[in-house]
Amino acid sequence: MQTELSRKLGVEHAVFGFTPFPAVAAAISRAGGFGVLGAVRYTAPDDLKRDLDWIEAHVGGRPYGLDVVMPAKKVAGVSEAEVEAMIPEGHRQFVRDTLATYGVPELAEGEASGWRITGWMEQVARTQLDVAFDYPIRLLANALGSPPADVVARAHDRNVLVAALAGSARHARKHQEAGIDIVVAQGYEAGGHTGEIASMVLTPEVVEAVDPLPVLAAGGIGSGQQVAAALTLGAQGVWLGSIWLTTTEADLHSPALTRKLLAAGSGDTIRSRALTGKPARQLRTEWTEAWDDPAGPGTLPMPLQGLLVAEAVSRIQKYEVESLLGTPVGQIVGRMTSERSVQAVFDDLTRGFEQAVDRINRIAGRSGPS
Amino acid sequence: MQTELSRKLGVEHAVFGFTPFPAVAAAISRAGGFGVLGAVRYTAPDDLKRDLDWIEAHVGGRPYGLDVVMPAKKVAGVSEAEVEAMIPEGHRQFVRDTLATYGVPELAEGEASGWRITGWMEQVARTQLDVAFDYPIRLLANALGSPPADVVARAHDRNVLVAALAGSARHARKHQEAGIDIVVAQGYEAGGHTGEIASMVLTPEVVEAVDPLPVLAAGGIGSGQQVAAALTLGAQGVWLGSIWLTTTEADLHSPALTRKLLAAGSGDTIRSRALTGKPARQLRTEWTEAWDDPAGPGTLPMPLQGLLVAEAVSRIQKYEVESLLGTPVGQIVGRMTSERSVQAVFDDLTRGFEQAVDRINRIAGRSGPS
Known part of the structure; x- marks a missing residue:
């Protein structure tokens, strides 16, 4: 499961895993994917620091990233x-x-x-970034809109790729204009904030809209078959969130x-x-x-x-x-x-992916070397 | 694009095209797919007869089918x-x-x-069937629920396969229990009556639910990439409706x-x-x-x-x-x-399909013989 993007990031599988749990994020990266820690619940900088330290100690030198929430529309000074x-x-x-x-x-x-809205406010997200940029994160994702220009510049200065979620081609093009490196095309079937266009339609539409930017497909992906389908639709990787919620590492x-x-x-x-x-x-x-x-x-x-x-x-x-x-x-x-363990999920994804590729080759009348 | 089902029906591509236009249905079958004429607008049996005669004269001996609407819940004698x-x-x-x-x-x-509700009533659909069974149709599809048992039996007596649309795995299993031969898994993104589960999730779920019955994926499919994705998800074919509306043969x-x-x-x-x-x-x-x-x-x-x-x-x-x-x-x-002509749509589908298979093989690290 290698794409240009996965090679660039140095991961074995083009599978990006979003999770609020440090243990899951580290396990995803250790399994050969790319773990992305959701930061929205960290209102205290020291808590985020503690968990990033934990990831550093448990990720085995593999790359990982951080997901923050910076609403596109901010209410300054409120x-x-x-x-x-x-x-x-x-x-x-x-x-x-x-x-x-x-x-x-x-x-x-x-x-x-326990669940605080303050993580959704820009000043909190900026504090999170001040913490995170002291760690060797390779990706910064933003869940709502493009991050502000100075944040994108700061990330790029540190060789951190910036990803942003989009539910439509129009939204994706805005990210591209804002200098984003990766668009996560979030289909209707996805968990969390999502638009109305389903992944089957959205993924190729976003891929075409922002070409040559890499696109990750999100929404409806939990098996190797679905990974194969999403990559077939032109994505350079998949972005999975829900599937980790019932892993043994999740808490x-x-x-x-x-x-x-x-x-x-x-x-x-x-x-x-x-x-x-x-x-x-x-x-x-x-x-x-x-x-x-x-x-x-x-x-x-x-x-x-x-x-x-x-x-x-x-x-x-x-x-x-x-x-x-x-x-x-x-x-x-x-x-x-x-x-299941995160590793068991990965084993299932990679096995299912290979079987799906076998299947489509049979349908295409190609007797590939597998 | 060959699956067990496409071979059984003797078509070149596992692409099923639903359309209310006889010229489109015939062109789909001539292009190597399987044309399915939607019968709901035929309130007069002679009109349906005239159009089936036309298809017979223009389909070049290729197989085709008919789609009727028999609501699962009927109001008898009203x-x-x-x-x-x-x-x-x-x-x-x-x-x-x-x-x-x-x-x-x-x-x-x-x-x-011009648009009459009467086509939605069971007695009208039965009159349509009386006409259609005089023609060598190979498939009878029903858009709402399973057809009544006597209709299924009548179809099977004539070696006509029966298909029914489903928007959930539960719905699909009901079709299987009713003796249906093919389930059309209709995703949220599809045109016409549709449920809330998107194709990326629905297709494999229905495939697993009714195994070994063949499943056609419907919803969100208009390119060869999307055909490849749907087949990767386990479907034995795709069911396309919208894409034909703007073909030159459509009226x-x-x-x-x-x-x-x-x-x-x-x-x-x-x-x-x-x-x-x-x-x-x-x-x-x-x-x-x-x-x-x-x-x-x-x-x-x-x-x-x-x-x-x-x-x-x-x-x-x-x-x-x-x-x-x-x-x-x-x-x-x-x-x-x-x-575009129906043939141009098919050329695009088959070319896009081959490119998508090339792509997924590259991602899988397989240098297949293409």
């Missing part, structure tokens, strides 16, 4: 408190009522909400959530604004249904929605309130039916 | 007039008001609505609609209940937006919605009211940028 003040009381009441209906206990006095801090992920089918996700205010694919739960219900108050725009629900999400997760408990995940969740 | 009576007056008024807002002229006195009776299709991007479709009452992907127009608007009356269930809008759709089409003018089409519409 404090978290000022943003908080924009949330209507009716929406706060809806959160309280919904949690009460399901008997969700409160956090202990002084206990911090969801919630056996109930792991059980829900293992039990969910491909039809059990929904593209909802419930989590952040922008459409993001996640497990369909009674929580997402409450927000998507026309009878409710509806969701608020980003970043208000994330701020509004942050504590509620923490409470639901801490107390594992099953009917409300969810997480961003793609339609590939239907394929996540057992806990 | 007449069209009785169904008509179920439509609320408020909805009829909304149709009149919307047409008036856009100044859509009325049909001439006694002029029949949309509307230059304005052809222009709209050629200009539309992959993001210009919507999955809406506006046309039939079930979610169907189509061009996004001010007509679909009126039906999807929460301020409007909303759509009615199938078959009421189709009956409600039939005349309106005819008027919009006849007078080519551009802002309202639409058609079922998939996200692949973004790739339909010029009018």
Whole structure:
């Protein structure tokens, strides 16, 4: 599974793995892929530093990267408190009522909400970058829009490639104009923030739109067959996020959530604004249904929605309130039916990839040397 | 492009083309694919007979098939007039008001609505079958649910394979239990009635669910690369519908609609209940937006919605009211940028397929004999 991009980065397989867990990121790189640590949950620079130190100690010298969230639209000079003040009381009441209906206990006095919106704010992302650029990261990915020009320049000065997610060809061309090195084409079926164009259509469209920039295909990929299909569509690699959530190295801090992920089918996700205010694919739960219900108050725009629900999400997760408990995940969740090690996932991907290439060669009437 | 199924049917390419136009169906089969004529618009048996005669005269002895619409849920013994009576007056008024807002002229006195809901009713489909079984069709496809057991038996008696569309693995297994021979896995990105699972996820899921039944991948396929990707995912063939709409053999009776299709991007479709009452992907127009608007009356269930809008759709089409003018089409519409012959589409598909296989072999490090 070698492309121009994987050779450039010095990895064995053109498989990029996005994960919030340092142990998963390191295991992906050790298995011959390219691990990318999601930084959004690190509000304290020292926590990020601690986890990057851990990765350095466990990645065996293999390359890895960091994913930050810098919204394209920033509200300059607005404090978290000022943003908080924009949330209507009716929406706060809806959160309280919904949690009460399901008997969700409160956090202990002084206990911090684990999931914080602050990671979504540019100043926090910049602090993360100040930390990360002291480490030999090879890739910096941004989940929302192109990073600011000075961040791209800073990355390039350090020989760090910059990647950005796009849900349309138009969006991808904007990244190209902003000097991005790699576009991640995020299909409708992907977990997290996603547009409406499915990978089968989006991948070649983005490849053609930004040629000769390399494109990673994201969305709907969890088997070697799907890796082969995505690369057939012109991608120079695949970007997998969901599949790692049920690996043994992942630490969801919630056996109930792991059980829900293992039990969910491909039809059990929904593209909802419930989590952040922008459409993001996640497990369909009674929580997402409450927000998507026309009878409710509806969701608020980003970043208000994330701020509004942050504590509620923490409470639901801490107390594992099953009917409300969810997480961003793609339609590939239907394929996540057992806990496996990251290495076992890679073994499955590479074996499935070879079988898929065998198959397409038979269909093409080519008796290749395999 | 040879699979077990394409060999069984005696076609050169495992490409199945669905089309309402006899000239397109015949051209697909002549080009080495398998043409499937959509029968839903034939309310008069003689019209279907005339067009099947035409295909027989122009298909050069190649195999072809027929696609009918037999809803899984039937309302036994209910007449069209009785169904008509179920439509609320408020909805009829909304149709009149919307047409008036856009100044859509009325049909001439006694002029029949071209698009008729009656094709969606089982008795009409059965009449179509009575006609079709007198012709050497090799495939009978059904767009909604499994055909009734007696129809499957009748087809099998005549050595006609039966195919049915499915949007989920559960749906596909139901077809298998009903004795269907081929499942068409219709992804989210497809034109017409479609579910929410995208092809990248749906295709392998359905293949595994109904193994060893052959599966055709539908949705998002309009290039040879996409054909290769779909076959890589385990399909035994691809089922293409949208791509033929802008071929020179197609007769949309509307230059304005052809222009709209050629200009539309992959993001210009919507999955809406506006046309039939079930979610169907189509061009996004001010007509679909009126039906999807929460301020409007909303759509009615199938078959009421189709009956409600039939005349309106005819008027919009006849007078080519551009802002309202639409058609079922998939996200692949973004790739339909010029009018080409069916043969030119096939040349493009086969060339693109070979290039895609070359590419995946290079990535796999195989220097195959190409």
